[in-house]
Amino acid sequence: MCGIVGAVAQRPVVEILLEGLRRLEYRGYDSAGVAVVRAEGDLVRSRAVGKVAALMERLDGEPIDGKLGIAHTRWATHGVPAERNAHPHFSGEWVGLVHNGIIENHVELRKRLQDDGYRFDSDTDTEVIAHLIDIFRRQGVSMLDAVMAARCELHGAYAMAVISPDEPDTLIVARQGSPLVLGLGIGENFIGSDIQALLPVTSRFIYLENGDVARITRKKIDIFDVNGERVVRPVRESNASMCSAELGDYRHFMLKEIFEQPQSVTGTLENRLAGDHVLPALLGVSDALERLAQVEEIQILACGTSYHAGLVGRYWIEANTDIPCNVEVASEYRYRRQPPRKNMLFVTISQSGETADTLAALEKIKENHGALATLTICNVAESSLTRESDMALMTMAGPEIGVASTKAFTTQLVALQLLMVLLMQAKGADKAKVAQMVADLRKLPALIEQVLDLNPKIETLAERFIEKNHALFLGRGELYPIAMEGALKLKEISYIHAEAYPAGELKHGPLALVDSEMPIVTVAPNTALLEKLKSNLEEVRSRGGELYVFADREAHIVAADNLHVLEMPHVPEMLAPIVYTIPLQLLSYHVAVLKGTDVDKPRNLAKSVTVE
Numbered sequence: 234m235c236g237i238v239g240a241v242a243q244r245p246v247v248e249i250l251l252e253g254l255r256r257l258e259y260r261g262y263d264s265a266g267v268a269v270v271r272a273e274g275d276l277v278r279s280r281a282v283g284k285v286a287a288l289m290e291r292l293d294g295e296p297i298d299g300k301l302g303i304a305h306t307r308w309a310t311h312g313v314p315a316e317r318n319a320h321p322h323f324s325g326e327w328v329g330l331v332h333n334g335i336i337e338n339h340v341e342l343r344k345r346l347q348d349d350g351y352r353f354d355s356d357t358d359t360e361v362i363a364h365l366i367d368i369f370r371r372q373g374v375s376m377l378d379a380v381m382a383a384r385c386e387l388h389g390a391y392a393m394a395v396i397s398p399d400e401p402d403t404l405i406v407a408r409q410g411s412p413l414v415l416g417l418g419i420g421e422n423f424i425g426s427d428i429q430a431l432l433p434v435t436s437r438f439i440y441l442e443n444g445d446v447a448r449i450t451r452k453k454i455d456i457f458d459v460n461g462e463r464v465v466r467p468v469r470e471s472n473a474s475m476c477s478a479e480l481g482d483y484r485h486f487m488l489k490e491i492f493e494q495p496q497s498v499t500g501t502l503e504n505r506l507a508g509d510h511v512l513p514a515l516l517g518v519s520d521a522l523e524r525l526a527q528v529e530e531i532q533i534l535a536c537g538t539s540y541h542a543g544l545v546g547r548y549w550i551e552a553n554t555d556i557p558c559n560v561e562v563a564s565e566y567r568y569r570r571q572p573p574r575k576n577m578l579f580v581t582i583s584q585s586g587e588t589a590d591t592l593a594a595l596e597k598i599k600e601n602h603g604a605l606a607t608l609t610i611c612n613v614a615e616s617s618l619t620r621e622s623d624m625a626l627m628t629m630a631g632p633e634i635g636v637a638s639t640k641a642f643t644t645q646l647v648a649l650q651l652l653m654v655l656l657m658q659a660k661g662a663d664k665a666k667v668a669q670m671v672a673d674l675r676k677l678p679a680l681i682e683q684v685l686d687l688n689p690k691i692e693t694l695a696e697r698f699i700e701k702n703h704a705l706f707l708g709r710g711e712l713y714p715i716a717m718e719g720a721l722k723l724k725e726i727s728y729i730h731a732e733a734y735p736a737g738e739l740k741h742g743p744l745a746l747v748d749s750e751m752p753i754v755t756v757a758p759n760t761a762l763l764e765k766l767k768s769n770l771e772e773v774r775s776r777g778g779e780l781y782v783f784a785d786r787e788a789h790i791v792a793a794d795n796l797h798v799l800e801m802p803h804v805p806e807m808l809a810p811i812v813y814t815i816p817l818q819l820l821s822y823h824v825a826v827l828k829g830t831d832v833d834k835p836r837n838l839a840k841s842v843t844v845e
């Protein structure tokens with residue numbers, strides 16, 4: 234999704250801005266641009282469709298530079314990817330602006346501004362903001378006041394950064410609904426839509442709150458809240474390393490992140506397991522067990538891959554506690570009336586902690602006082618979800634750059650296991666059972682290592698998929714969401730249409746699609762439903778379908794014509810969803826590489842979806 238970088242410094246800033254944009258590429262985008270106020274005192278920009286590299290090429294031919302600048306990667310929402318729609322947008326020669334988010338009342342504003350004589354150069358919702366600000370600055374107020382006045386007329390979500398030759402030493406930013414962080418340098422300051430963009434220049438950050446507007450100069454930062462009152466926001470030192478956003482020896486971030494899973498899972502378990510139980514302190518509050526003891530219902534909300542983690546979580550929680558658990562995609566939940574619930578724990582799951590729909594669902598439940606407590610399972614410590622929730626269970630996956638989520642997903646599953654065990658402890662479950670689960674969790678990193686060793690075999694298997702247009706993924710029980718995640722991974726990065734079905738549903742429709750052109754991928758650990766699954770596989774084989782089965786070595790599924798079996802290590806039943814995710818990630822990855830797609834930045838998708 235769109236990325237923002239800005240800088241005010243004593244040195245030329247274009248190089249810093251471009252490096253920031255490059256580091257935001259993982260978010261997904263279709264065009265890029267940069268604008269500066271030059272030493273000559275004029276506002277100039279350069280924009281290009283495509284990658285940041287295309288913008289850099291353009292700048293090589295026609296360089297611009299200055300000590301105050303803003304830059305942007307755009308992911309189209311209003312208007313096709315085209316140079317005229319790329320940010321920064323200008324109002325005449327006096328206002329330059331970059332924006333993330335969506336302005337919902339842009340049609341009315343555009344009409345009003347056109348009636349006032351403003352000419353529009355783009356199809357975007359963003360351009361109205363630039364002209365609105367211009368109206369106020371023409372009245373002779375400061376840029377800060379102009380931005381404050383303009384934002385009162387905007388409905389929707391935004392993070393924006395504004396520059397003007399009127400004030401060649403000042404960067405103005407505002408935040409409502411979309412993330413924005415200020416980076417503090419020495420005699421220079423920066424802004425970005427996430428800290429990744431700014432790690433080469435600083436490790437000290439201020440996270441703006443919703444409604445904040447800030448005036449940033451080289452030496453000073455003034456922040457004003459939604460009521461225009463001056464406020465002080467804490468400065469946070471980040472220990473995020475720059476290296477985690479580097480590829481190292483890997484060809485793609487996705488492969489690197491798949492192979493990082495033993496470490497990210499270890500990190501998520503570290504300091505959280507005592508001898509035979511889970512430490513309640515991991516929820517970041519001192520009375521975690523008391524709070525969990527009161528829980529009578531759980532509602533899990535998430536989007537995309539994180540939603541699939543939630544679906545697995547429901548199987549686990551309901552299998553091991555008496556607490557009913559619902560799971561829903563946040564974009565649906567936020568617009569639906571729900572009957573009042575009793576003592577509900579409201580759990581959001583998110584890699585980024587900034588997904589607009591998930592945040593909106595959390596806001597809704599908080600506004601209605603509909604939950605006993607809110608808890609987020611999240612990978613970004615300073616994200617909006619973490620800050621807005623009562624409790625946070627952090628996944629320790631480290632920065633995830635590939636758009637297709639891998640290590641964030643498996644660490645979310647680990648976090649859900651930890652939460653489930655904590656709920657069991659809070660509800661007084663059998664101690665031996667808890668101890669067994671804790672012992673099993675400790676085996677997880679080694680089991681993942683074993684599955685990663687299957688990589689060469691999976692790479693060979695992938696060759697059989699590259700000519701296919703469709704694929705079916707089957708699973709049963711808590712492995713059904715894993716089949717869903719496998720199908721999502723394949724379609725996201727290889728563009729092969731893939732669907733997941735609970736294997737028992739085959740005969741109610743999808744069996745009609747089965748022929749030799751339809752590969753059917755199945756996960757078959759040695760669980761209670763294995764024998765049922767085997768019958769489902771026979772239904773497919775007898776109709777000429779080509780089966781690819783990742784099967785427990787003790788499952789006794791024997792390879793035959795049209796039945797390819799890849800043997801998996803034997804795993805404790807509760808860990809199967811985590812371990813069986815790995816081969817499906819590798820399969821999608823290799824298919825995509827063989828097809829030559831942009832694995833880390835698949836077309837039309839964004840890493841962090843900060844607009845609705």
Ligand code: G6P
Nearest residue numbers: 537538539583584585588638839
């Ligand atoms: C986007 C990403 C997915 C991710 C989803 C939810 O669609 O491409 O990989 O699963 O957003 O993101 P979150 O950060 O909330 O987990």
